[in-house]
Amino acid sequence: MEFALITGATSGIGYELAILFAENGYGLILVSSNQERLENVKKQLNEKYNIPIHIYEQDLTRQGAASELYQKIKMDHLSVTVLINNAGFGLVGATDKIDLQKDEEMITINVTNLVSLSKLVIADMYRQKRGKILNVSSTGAFQPGPYTSTYFASKAFVLSYGRAIRYEAKPKGVQVSTLCPGATKTGFFSREGTTTPADAMSAEVVARIAYRGLMNNKEVIIPGLKNRLLQLFPLKLKMFAVAKMKHQ
Numbered sequence: 138m139e140f141a142l143i144t145g146a147t148s149g150i151g152y153e154l155a156i157l158f159a160e161n162g163y164g165l166i167l168v169s170s171n172q173e174r175l176e177n178v179k180k181q182l183n184e185k186y187n188i189p190i191h192i193y194e195q196d197l198t199r200q201g202a203a204s205e206l207y208q209k210i211k212m213d214h215l216s217v218t219v220l221i222n223n224a225g226f227g228l229v230g231a232t233d234k235i236d237l238q239k240d241e242e243m244i245t246i247n248v249t250n251l252v253s254l255s256k257l258v259i260a261d262m263y264r265q266k267r268g269k270i271l272n273v274s275s276t277g278a279f280q281p282g283p284y285t286s287t288y289f290a291s292k293a294f295v296l297s298y299g300r301a302i303r304y305e306a307k308p309k310g311v312q313v314s315t316l317c318p319g320a321t322k323t324g325f326f327s328r329e330g331t332t333t334p335a336d337a338m339s340a341e342v343v344a345r346i347a348y349r350g351l352m353n354n355k356e357v358i359i360p361g362l363k364n365r366l367l368q369l370f371p372l373k374l375k376m377f378a379v380a381k382m383k384h385q
């Protein structure tokens with residue numbers, strides 16, 4: 138049985154990806170910080186799909202959480218064919234105003250634990266000479282983000298890291314893709330304390346494009362024509378727009 142491990146599978150893009158992998162016959166290893174939400178997702182998916190679903194409550198804002206998760210999966214004798222590093226969130230505010238601990242936690246979930254889980258799982262994939270990794274970055278990866286500085290920088294890290302390990306993994310038979318969504322209708326904006334833009338894409342559409350891109354071994358997946366065109370705008374203009382949007 139092929140298993141897809143999806144972090145942040147209880148809502149938004151991760152939840153929609155879980156549905157797609159279930160539809161395509163994968164067993165699921167679902168991770169989030171909340172046991173109740175995980176059990177609800179498992180129940181919903183079990184009603185529709187005849188696949189094994191394993192859930193793991195793991196707070197990925199804690200240092201060492203990725204290693205703990207990996208140990209638990211090994212103890213349960215599960216092997217990961219597809220790893221989706223999706224769990225993450227953003228913070229807004231001037232850098233001196235964002236709480237230091239919150240910023241460190243965000244960097245831990247968006248960057249540190251994404252790297253740790255990739256390193257642990259990719260070593261197993263190399264031994265099996267197959268596997269796929271999808272790291273969820275953002276269109277924010279292509280520019281600095283005033284008043285959301287560490288979030289955009291964390292996503293630039295994810296993109297750079299993903300492209301580098303893709304290069305290393307290719308001769309070993311393992312694929313690495315990076316997803317860079319623009320604004321998407323999920324819990325993301327309410328969590329960071331802003332309003333979801335009216336033209337945000339649906340999480341279902343973003344997940345479908347991500348799934349197809351991963352299966353077609355695309356290096357960088359940017360869902361939506363508008364999000365791809367926006368990357369052609371001058372950097373200063375894009376920084377101004379983000380500052381205006383995020384400065385409260």
Ligand SMILES: NC(=O)c1ccc[n+]([C@@H]2O[C@H](COP(=O)([O-])OP(=O)(O)OC[C@H]3O[C@@H](n4cnc5c(N)ncnc54)[C@H](OP(=O)(O)O)[C@@H]3O)[C@@H](O)[C@H]2O)c1
Pocket residue numbers: 144145146147148149150151168169170171174175195196197198223224225226227246273274275276317318319320321322323324325326328340
């Ligand atoms: N929405 C957008 O506009 C947008 C744009 C670009 C990139 N992204 C990226 O897309 C990814 C998914 O976000 P989303 O938009 O789908 O937002 P979302 O609906 O808020 O989903 C976030 C997921 O991450 C999980 N999560 C949050 N804190 C966690 C923790 N401490 N430990 C483990 N899991 C945790 C949440 O589950 P629990 O709360 O149950 O733990 C949830 O399943 C993120 O990496 C985000 O940066 C989003």
